[in-house]
Amino acid sequence: AVASSEVVESSLKETCATGTFGYVAISFLDITADGSAFLLNLTTHCNSLTGDCTQLSSEITYCQELGVKVLLSIGDVPRRLNLTSAAYTQPVAEYLYNYFLGGNSSSRPLGDAVLDGIEVIVDGGSPNIYEGLAEYLKAYSTTESPIFMAAAPQCDYPETFNSSSYDIVWPQFYNDDCSLTTSWEEWAAKTEAIMIAVGLPTAEDAASGYMTANDVITRVLPLAKTSPKYGGVMLWNRYWDISNGNYSAEIMPYVVGQSSSIFSYILQTVGLAL
Incomplete structure (x- = not known):
């Protein structure tokens, strides 16, 4: 499916x-399977090979000044984090x-801006890979410069x-055949993470499993908020969010709470959203 050509994903700023x-x-x-090569793939937004993604540095800083944390996402289909050894x-x-x-580093793909953390798509592969990567990154975290780690596993x-x-953790309750109610209750009861958020698509064309804003407000959020670890909603993704009339803004008043927020993927194109 292709969205209207009039819809343009907004910039990070x-x-x-x-x-x-x-x-x-x-x-x-x-990231390659042996962890030896890396490519920042932001498609039409900028070309990391020519160095022009460094222009995003000021936008990242702008977001952080507004209190928005900016993460880097790794491991999505078809680029799963399939490291062949935990040693990598x-x-x-x-x-x-x-x-x-x-x-x-003398060559930072996004310029001098310091990101707030990493989001890892958990989809197959050895559990040791995801655990080890988070542990090593957390070892760099300090009180002055904390590193935020997020995981996006499948819903089961x-x-x-x-x-x-x-x-x-924000389980992806889309592109998979699972019961949101049953899976959410299991995640809420078993996850060792500090918080858990509900991962949802922002439009029918974004992914299977789309729920209308009204269904999210009246059915999903009341269930999610029963967990003391409830941390908000993760949305896939900003392009389809805009194409669907700013779906995020419609649900936002019902999502937020003392420690909850809305998370969104940005700098994406239609092709990568499918």
Whole structure:
């Protein structure tokens, strides 16, 4: 499916300026199976190979000044985080820290801005990969410069996935055949993460499993808020959000609470959203 050509995904700065989002995830960083090569793939937004993605540095800083945390997303289909050995997680974590987080590198793809954390798409592969990567990245975290770790697993609860090193998990309740009610209750009861958010698509064309804003407000959120770990809603993604009349703004008044927020993917195109 193709959205109207009149719909244009907003910039990172424009997205943060809406006041709707507490977090945004820049998508995606591709990583080879041996963890030796990396490519920041923001498609039509900028070309990391020519260095012009550094222009986003000022937009990242702008978002952070508004209190919006900016994450880098890794591991999406078809670029799953399929490291062939858990031994590769340490050098990958070191790369992420030096090139995107608080470390030092002479060549940072997004410029001098320091991202707030990493979001990992959990989709197949060894659980040790996801656990090890989070543990190594958290080792760089300090009180002055905390590193926020998010995980986006499939909706069915994976018994082998240890989320104790993640600040939040947002199961993807889309593109999968599972019961939101049953799966949410299992995630809420078993996850070791500090918070849990509901992962939803923003439009019918964004992914299967779309629910109208009214259904989210009247059915999903009342269930989600019964968990003391409820942390908000994750939305896939900003392009389809806009194409669907700013779906995020419609549900936002019902999402937020003392420790909850809305999370969204940004810098995406139609092709990568399908």
